[in-house]
Amino acid sequence: MADVEQPAFSVVVAIVSDTTDSADTSHLVPCLDALLGQADAPTMEIVVPYHAAVRGIAEVEGRYPQVKFLNVTDLKTYSGRKNSREHHDELRARGLAVAQGALVALIEDCGIAAKDWAARMVEAHEQPMGGAGGAMENGIDMPLNWAVYYCDFLRYQLPLAAGDAWTISDANCCYKRTALEGIRSVWREVFHESSINDALRAKGDKAILAPAAVVSQHRLGLTLGAALKERYVWGRSYAASRSKLATTGKRLFWGAFSPALPVLMLTRMTMMAWNKRRTWGAFVRAFPLTAMLIVTWSLGEFMGYITGRPYSGGEAGGALVRGSSEAA
Secondary structure (H helix, E strand, O other), rough: OOOOOOOOOOEEEEOOOOOOOOOOOOHHHHHHHHOOOOOOOOOOOEEEEEEEEEEEEHHHHHOOOOOOOEEOHHHHOOOOOOOOOOOHHHHHHHHHHOOOOOOOEEOOOEEEEEEOHHHHHHHHHOOOOOOOEEEEEEEOOOOHHHHHHHHHHHHOOOOOOOEEOOOOHHHHOEHHHHHOOOOOHHHHOOOOHHHHHHHHHHOOOOOOEEEEEEEEEOOOOOOOHHHHHHHHHHHHHHHHHHHOOOOOOHHHHHHHHHOOOHHHHHHHHHHHHHHHHHOOHHHHHHHHHHHHHHHHHHHHHHHHHHHHHOOOOOOOHHHHHHHHHHHH
């Protein structure tokens, strides 16, 4: 990675593995190693926005002097408590604001980029479009890891058809700086991937899928209880975010519909996994766990629509999730 004033390619690494536990750098270190070991890479900068509660960040900062660590001390969406994810989107926005590359990519700390990932993203951006999203794979062959992966990224699993895309994931994506600047008001405070992609389409900047740019999800030390709680928190956060732009009637309609989500989502996921077939055996083995995660997500959505708020800890829904994990 060259140390230049104007890099061609910026990567913003979001530390997202702190939803149900204190933030640390256990995922960040292998992520940075993979980024720094890119083959045929463009001139590149790596930006890691973080909050002060991340354990071990000083040691990692000393280990990687070529990485730009951004200590964000005025987060509006981080209370310092566990069971929150809203600050992830705010940290992404802060990282984007300081990134200098003509191309700006996003990845998560639990993502391991393939050795040619950056080169393949640059290659994809030779096309006239605003953003490109890569493929997501699972990097740890354990049933719970597969279940979490299927819930998060099944639609982006290889084989993945290249071409125009309605949505791309903020766990593996890259935007032209000019396209992002044209919609800066959309991500100035927080980066919501759906809002970004909608805004780009509205300006005529399409997004594409670039299957050759691969990132693998490496979730370390997963436990069922933590995975269930995370799913609840994320589902509720998603619903609360949608509710901000909806009428009370629409919120209640979505809430009433939430109990049907597990059947619909699991049916769609099963069809998608069968069509891809490449990891069908792993999908079948992980299905009971996947179903538990989907049901818990749906409970979170329901509570998010009914209350209009993300999870803040100590609520009835959290007790239900703890009970489910203990029973499991």
